[in-house]
Every structure is written in C-alpha cells, then in structure tokens.
Amino acid sequence: MNGCCKDQHARLLLEESITLKLWLEHLGLELPPASTLSDNLNAVSNDTRRLIHDVQLRYILQGGLDDFQKCFIDSTAVEANTERPTDSTILVRLIARVRATGGNLHRLDVCERRVMEQEKVPVADKIISLSDSDASFIVKGGWNTEVGYRPQLARSGGGFVTALVLPRGNAADSPHLVPMAQEQITNTGVIPSMVSADHGYSTQQGLEELLGLGVKVVSISGAKGKKIIEAQKWKSQPYRQARAERSAMESLLFTLKESFEFGEMMRRTHKNVLAEMLEKVLAYNISQIIRVQKKLSEPQEMQRAAA
Numbered sequence: 001m002n003g004c005c006k007d008q009h010a011r012l013l014l015e016e017s018i019t020l021k022l023w024l025e026h027l028g029l030e031l032p033p034a035s036t037l038s039d040n041l042n043a044v045s046n047d048t049r050r051l052i053h054d055v056q057l058r059y060i061l062q063g064g065l066d067d068f069q070k071c072f073i074d075s076t077a078v079e080a081n082t083e084r085p086t087d088s089t090i091l092v093r094l095i096a097r098v099r100a101t102g103g104n105l106h107r108l109d110v111c112e113r114r115v116m117e118q119e120k121v122p123v124a125d126k127i128i129s130l131s132d133s134d135a136s137f138i139v140k141g142g143w144n145t146e147v148g149y150r151p152q153l154a155r156s157g158g159g160f161v162t163a164l165v166l167p168r169g170n171a172a173d174s175p176h177l178v179p180m181a182q183e184q185i186t187n188t189g190v191i192p193s194m195v196s197a198d199h200g201y202s203t204q205q206g207l208e209e210l211l212g213l214g215v216k217v218v219s220i221s222g223a224k225g226k227k228i229i230e231a232q233k234w235k236s237q238p239y240r241q242a243r244a245e246r247s248a249m250e251s252l253l254f255t256l257k258e259s260f261e262f263g264e265m266m267r268r269t270h271k272n273v274l275a276e277m278l279e280k281v282l283a284y285n286i287s288q289i290i291r292v293q294k295k296l297s298e299p300q301e302m303q304r305a306a307a
Contacts, residue, residue: 010266046271049278056285057162057188065292066158068190072249073154073180073197075173076257079264080135080148080273132268136169148265149273152176153281154184155252157245159288161281162187166274173200177220178209185213193217196242196249199224217242260284 014020014031024031060066129135129147138146150170154163163183165176181195191214199222207228210218219225219242226234233239257263260280267276 044275046275046278049275049282052282053164053278053285054187056282056289057160060158060160060285060289061188061190063293065289065296066156066160068156068162068184068188069193070157070245071154071162071181071184071192071195072156072246072252073152073177073195073201074249074253075150075152075176075200076253076263077138077146078149078151078262078273078277079146080129080132081265081268082129082132082135082147132273134168134268134270134273138170149270151277152180153249153252154180155249156184156188158292159248159252160285161252161256164277164281166270166277168270173197174203174206177201177203177206181210181213181215191215194219194238194242196221196246198222198246202228204228219243219246221246256280256284259287 014037020031057068061068135147135149138148138150149166152163152165152167152173153161156162163180165180165183167176177195177197181192185191193215194217195210195215196217196219199220202220202222202224207218207220217238218229219239220229221243229239253262260283262277262280262284265273265276267273
C-alpha cells in the first residue's frame, strides 16, 4: 500500500507488524531483505494485477455487494517521485552524465535553447524530470500544477474502483469518457444504466456512443453538459440524481489519497507507476469489500441479538 518496500517508512511498518511477525514465526521464517521483497513484487506483471482486479469485481458482483449499474468517472493529479528541476540544475547534471554517455546530448540542447537563447520550447520537448522521464506537468482544475501523472478512474455505486487507466502526459478528460465506461463494462461484464462525469468529459459524440451502448442516463455536469443534453432530460429526476451523486467520486479520490497514499508515487516510469497504482486500487477494493460486507451483515446480527 505504501508503493515501495524499500522505502524507510514502508520497511518500518513491515518490521513492526505484529500480525506479519507472528505469521512468519509460525512458518519458521524471518522478514526477507527489502531487495528480495522488491524483486518478488517486480516479478508480478501488470497483466496479473489486472487479472486480480477482474477477480475482485467478479467476487463483488456474485456476492451481491454491488450490481455495477452506476459508473462515475473522473481524473486526478498524482505527484511523481521526483523533484522539479531548474534548467541550470539540469545543465550541470547532464554535463556530468555526458562524460559517461553521449545519449543525452539532445536533452542538453533543449536546456541550451531555453537558457542561452531565451527560446520558448514546446512542453513536449522540455525535460520535466531527471529521475522519471515519463512524468509530465499535470494541470487539474486550471490552478495547481504538479510534476507527475493524471490517472483516469471509474467508481461504482457501491464505492468500488472498477477501472483504472494511466494515460501519458497531461491528457484531456473528454476523449476518455467512452473508453472509461467501456473499461468498466469489460471488467465487470455489466452495462451500467447510468454514467456520470463532470464538465471536462463533455463531448456530443461520446454521449451518443454511450447511449448507443445501452446506457440509459449519460450525465455530464456543468454548463458544457447542459449544452449537449436535452433540456427535458437535464431536468428529469434520473439526471438530477446522477449529478447529485457525482460527488461520491470526490470522496473516493480523497480516500485513495489520504488512506492509500495514491497521491504520491514511490516508483518511477509509466509501467512501474501503473503497477503501484493498481496495487493501491486492489488494497482499497479489499478494504471496501470488508466494509460493505460488514454493513450488510449488521441487520442480521441485530436480529439474532434481538432473538
């Protein structure tokens, strides 16, 4: 859940875990070195992590914990494991690296154009991070910027993460409306009756595609959504409810970041960051399964206590 077993904080949690300690003692084992744990974790592919996610969702559906009739979609800014370098710092560090390899000469050229020639360089050509070459400037909401990633997530009505997609760069939300809904459909095997997203996902073509898939309510909030949705539908109870329930997505993102450290990555590069995100989503879903099962069992326990 902490993203990297070599991290000092994560290692401390492992070493102080009474449950883990007792389990290992029962097996006659000791806690392996951090490098051994890391090698074993890295041996698990992202395809395997996605397979585990699919099994989770199948368990949730078969156990009656969620019917996956609702799909809420949103993206969030996630901080990469890096520092935002200045051009002068990049120049110094790259010059040091050039002594060992000439492969970074083109990157040095970009810095020279900006510093020496005062030239405006396209964002795609800029060096954002020396430690994570896949990290990008992420803008969310038009105000705050981060060096990191911008994952797309889908949430079910029962609060489970049903889809996770990690685009490269600061990808716009609108092209992901249909793909994210399709990702939930693929993962759960259920076509939701309602899909709800914020104004950033506004697209007439996407709205029509989802309706064509059999989604009954495709709700896009804000002025942009109101512009492309028929007035009668916009004012109807199902669409009003879809807009009101969309705030649940904000609750999910808050919980992921605060309780599962989803907002700060420990690993670097796109493949490894995706692996870390998938692991944190799996951990969250397990926690949510336990929470929902406990909630569903409470009435039965009260009845038994009353009897």
